[in-house]
Amino acid sequence: MTAIRSVVIPVADLGAAKAVYTALYGDPHTDEAYYVGYSVDGFEVGLNPHGDAAEGPVVFTDVDDLDAVRTRLLAAGAVERSAPREVAPGVRVCTLSDPNGNAFGLRG
Structure with a gap:
């Protein structure tokens, strides 16, 4: 299966960004530092x-x-920016x- 199911947005001030996105989407399902x-x-x-604001939001497939x-x-010519790493039990991203x-x- 290949599907676009997420976007991760780098933020400098998590509290301020959380206030805006909570007003837009409601309470978060995950709320960690x-x-x-x-x-x-x-x-x-x-x-x-901890994301790179210069990189902008990253769409994960x-x-x-x-x-x-x-x-x-x-x-095929892609360039690695970050190697695969586990971000939650059984979930890896790069x-x-x-x-x-x-x-x-990529998330798998």
Whole structure:
């Protein structure tokens, strides 16, 4: 399965951003110092206080086999920005960019 199911937004002031997104989407399902997440009709909108604001929001595509898809994309010319890492039990992510420098992520 391949599906776009989330976007993660880098924020410098998590509290201020949380106030705005809570007013828009309601209470977050995850409210931690390292991540605040909202479910918007099954689509994840996350706030990341450790993200790179210059990179902007990163759209994550859910994949069944993160390692295989990552390898295929790197062979096709994608550039790795962050190696696969576990962000929750059983959930790994990585960030790549296309040849034009546009960031995108994989979640598996």
